[in-house]
Amino acid sequence: MSKKPDKPELSRNDTEEELAHLALQEQQTHPAEALLHEFQAQQIELEMQNEELRRTQAALEETRDRYVDLYEFAPLGYLTLSRGGTITEVNLTGARLLGVERKQLLHRSFDSFVIPEQHDRWNRLLSNTLQRSGANSCMLTLAKDDGECIQVHLDSQSLMTDGRPSSVSVALTDITLLARTEDSLHEWQQFVEYASWGMAIGDVTNQTLKRVNPAFAKMHGYSVEEMIGKKSIDLFASESKAGYAQYFNTLLDAGYHAFECVRLRNDGSTFPAVMDASIIKGFDGKANYIVSVKDFTERKDAERRMRELTAHIQTIREEEKAIIAREIHDDLGGTLTALKMEAYWLAEELSASNKAEPLLRHVELISQLTENAVNVTRRVITGLRPTILDDLGLLAALEWQAEQFYKHTGISCRVNGIEDKDKLDKQCSIALFRIFQETLTNVARHSGASRVEVEFHCCDEEAMLSVSDNGCGLPDGHTVASTSYGLRGMNERVAQLGGKISFGSRPGGGYTVTATLPLYVDRRKEERA
Amino acid sequence: MIRILVTDDHAIVRQGLARILEKNQEMKIVAECCNGIDALNWLRSNDCDIALIDISMPGMNGIDLLKQLREEKPKLSVLVISIYPEDQYAVRLIKAGAAGYLTKGCAPAILVEAVSQIASGKKYISPIVAEMLANEFNSQEGKLPHENLSDREYQIFLLLASAKTVSEIAEALALSAKTISTYRSRILEKMHLRNNAELMHYAIEKQLSV
Numbered sequence: 001m002s003k004k005p006d007k008p009e010l011s012r013n014d015t016e017e018e019l020a021h022l023a024l025q026e027q028q029t030h031p032a033e034a035l036l037h038e039f040q041a042q043q044i045e046l047e048m049q050n051e052e053l054r055r056t057q058a059a060l061e062e063t064r065d066r067y068v069d070l071y072e073f074a075p076l077g078y079l080t081l082s083r084g085g086t087i088t089e090v091n092l093t094g095a096r097l098l099g100v101e102r103k104q105l106l107h108r109s110f111d112s113f114v115i116p117e118q119h120d121r122w123n124r125l126l127s128n129t130l131q132r133s134g135a136n137s138c139m140l141t142l143a144k145d146d147g148e149c150i151q152v153h154l155d156s157q158s159l160m161t162d163g164r165p166s167s168v169s170v171a172l173t174d175i176t177l178l179a180r181t182e183d184s185l186h187e188w189q190q191f192v193e194y195a196s197w198g199m200a201i202g203d204v205t206n207q208t209l210k211r212v213n214p215a216f217a218k219m220h221g222y223s224v225e226e227m228i229g230k231k232s233i234d235l236f237a238s239e240s241k242a243g244y245a246q247y248f249n250t251l252l253d254a255g256y257h258a259f260e261c262v263r264l265r266n267d268g269s270t271f272p273a274v275m276d277a278s279i280i281k282g283f284d285g286k287a288n289y290i291v292s293v294k295d296f297t298e299r300k301d302a303e304r305r306m307r308e309l310t311a312h313i314q315t316i317r318e319e320e321k322a323i324i325a326r327e328i329h330d331d332l333g334g335t336l337t338a339l340k341m342e343a344y345w346l347a348e349e350l351s352a353s354n355k356a357e358p359l360l361r362h363v364e365l366i367s368q369l370t371e372n373a374v375n376v377t378r379r380v381i382t383g384l385r386p387t388i389l390d391d392l393g394l395l396a397a398l399e400w401q402a403e404q405f406y407k408h409t410g411i412s413c414r415v416n417g418i419e420d421k422d423k424l425d426k427q428c429s430i431a432l433f434r435i436f437q438e439t440l441t442n443v444a445r446h447s448g449a450s451r452v453e454v455e456f457h458c459c460d461e462e463a464m465l466s467v468s469d470n471g472c473g474l475p476d477g478h479t480v481a482s483t484s485y486g487l488r489g490m491n492e493r494v495a496q497l498g499g500k501i502s503f504g505s506r507p508g509g510g511y512t513v514t515a516t517l518p519l520y521v522d523r524r525k526e527e528r529a
Numbered sequence: 530m531i532r533i534l535v536t537d538d539h540a541i542v543r544q545g546l547a548r549i550l551e552k553n554q555e556m557k558i559v560a561e562c563c564n565g566i567d568a569l570n571w572l573r574s575n576d577c578d579i580a581l582i583d584i585s586m587p588g589m590n591g592i593d594l595l596k597q598l599r600e601e602k603p604k605l606s607v608l609v610i611s612i613y614p615e616d617q618y619a620v621r622l623i624k625a626g627a628a629g630y631l632t633k634g635c636a637p638a639i640l641v642e643a644v645s646q647i648a649s650g651k652k653y654i655s656p657i658v659a660e661m662l663a664n665e666f667n668s669q670e671g672k673l674p675h676e677n678l679s680d681r682e683y684q685i686f687l688l689l690a691s692a693k694t695v696s697e698i699a700e701a702l703a704l705s706a707k708t709i710s711t712y713r714s715r716i717l718e719k720m721h722l723r724n725n726a727e728l729m730h731y732a733i734e735k736q737l738s739v
Contacts, residue, residue, distance in 0.1 A: 334539035341545030416679035
């Protein structure tokens with residue numbers, strides 16, 4: 001480090017003034033004194049020179065120290081190796097890199113740090129460096145004494161003494177972190193390359209694609225190259241194009257948006273997809289969007305099959321119920337009726353004779369028991385399938401159900417409707433009837449209502465059933481639980497017939513369920529005509 | 530002599546009915562049919578005083594048979610006899626022109642009484658059915674025509690009265706125009722009105738407005 005001079009510095013001006021002053025004195029004094037004066041002048045001169053030298057030395061020391069610093073603390077490891085590859089000099093960074101104290105590094109062979117698989121590579125480099133002047137370099141993996149491995153980039157150069165290479169100077173750059181980053185980058189790249197999800201990066205400003213993975217290109221029927229620069233909107237099928245602006249705005253606002261849509265392929269075909277998009281900022285601060293797309297065809301198909309299966313099961317269930325009801329009615333109903341008539345006849349015959357009096361009581365008991373059995377049979381049949389629905393149509397069935405509801409719960413239930421009985425097929429009738437039953441059950445259970453209004457109409461293109469109560473409705477912020485099997489069942493029934501159903505509280509209290517079914521029968525007739 | 534046609538798909542039931550009725554010297558079973566088509570065919574070339582019909586039968590059921598008979602043989606009295614309790618069918622079928630409604634397994638005396646009453650040109654209304662008819666009558670009694678409208682009907686009535694068109698109302702209520710037309714005709718029917726002008730007049734008279 002630099003050192004300040006011990007004495008305060010004399011300025012040159014001060015010294016010259018002093019000299020001039022002494023010269024003046026010399027003329028006036030004795031020769032001995034003049035000599036003394038001469039010496040004194042020389043002394044001053046020498047002191048000045050000394051001062052100058054000390055200053056130069058300090059500056060040199062300072063420079064040397066700076067270079068030592070640069071050498072020791074440089075971000076690179078510097079080593080000097082003998083011709084045989086033994087370490088003769090090493091800087092602090094080099095020692096730290098190799099994980100060994102500097103003292104112990106000296107006279108150790110550099111070879112001992114190179115992993116065995118790369119000894120050849122290292123030896124080749126060393127001999128090349130010694131044979132040719134100029135720089136050489138290679139990548140090496142070094143194993144430290146504690147077993148940890150580091151990746152280094154090694155630059156070597158021979159040092160010449162008397163025109164021939166005497167030693168080798170080596171610079172080590174630790175690229176472990178870089179190698180790891182590259183490694184993980186490579187892994188991610190593989191992941192994106194082989195992912196079954198389509199992935200793409202697009203430019204927010206012009207909404208065109210910048211990069212896509214092979215899956216993305218494949219699912220849209222293009223090559224990866226063809227996709228670059230494509231407008232994002234052009235990959236939406238016509239039915240989803242209208243929603244594009246909204247999708248994009250939501251994405252920009254929230255920074256993230258997941259949605260379902262229909263995508264357009266190169267050949268004009270389409271597929272349902274679920275999209276997952278996010279906004280990311282690049283190094284340059286520019287916004288990009290990244291999307292991943294999953295082809296939902298299979299899932300949609302599975303959902304459709306599931307719905308069809310549910311619908312099928314529901315239909316079968318209703319059909320079976322109807323068959324059982326019919327069989328009970330035909331066989332059991334007829335038999336019981338006949339049995340009862342027989343009992344009546346017997347009772348009448350017996351009542352003619354006094355002797356048979358005790359028997360009469362038994363016959364009357366048979367008659368009563370049969371009546372009970374008939375009542376049970378009616379209840380079972382009606383529970384399975386209200387015959388009124390098939391015989392008199394939905395409106396009559398709704399009115400009857402409403403009366404029953406009033407009888408059992410005391411909640412008045414008024415049905416308003418007009419119906420052309422032949423318009424509704426059995427499937428629609430039973431669906432709406434079951435929805436009505438389910439809704440009334442819910443009203444009785446949860447609403448606390450005192451009145452239910454039912455609207456039903458059936459015109460050429462649709463049948464509409466709306467059930468409103470004056471109960472508590474749903475508390476604010478509550479939505480209908482999608483897990484409720486009753487409501488889900490209603491949804492399924494309506495969906496299978498291509499209709500719509502809505503549930504909702506009304507302003508001012510109360511709750512309304514509205515189901516609308518399209519009536520295809522007429523349309524088919526028209527087509528035929 | 531009361532000539533009776535019995536229509537039921539169960540032979541054993543037909544026999545039972547016949548045995549009960551024919552104990553009475555006045556009554557005679559002139560034919561037995563097992564479904565609506567058979568009965569209709571028989572009636573087209575034969576005659577009787579009373580047709581006793583079941584509701585649930587294969588082929589043509591009792592309800593369709595009743596409707597057909599009202600058209601073809603309006604003078605023929607039809608007594609419906611069914612396993613189902615009165616609450617499902619009785620009032621509707623009597624409105625549709627049946628002379629009476631009995632549940633199967635009613636006491637034989639009731640059956641005989643009903644048949645003779647109907648044969649004399651009256652209707653047979655059992656006490657249960659009478660109560661139902663009375664209830665139905667009560668619910669409409671003493672109310673103004675517009676008071677019989679449902680909430681939704683009244684809403685549409687007011688909109689029609691304020692000279693809104695069907696499509697305007699459809700848009701306002703998010704329903705199809707067709708639906709509103711259906712409502713409109715139902716409202717006119719319930720209120721015994723013929724057209725929108727009468728409807729508006731009614732609204733002004735009763736000072737009803739949105």
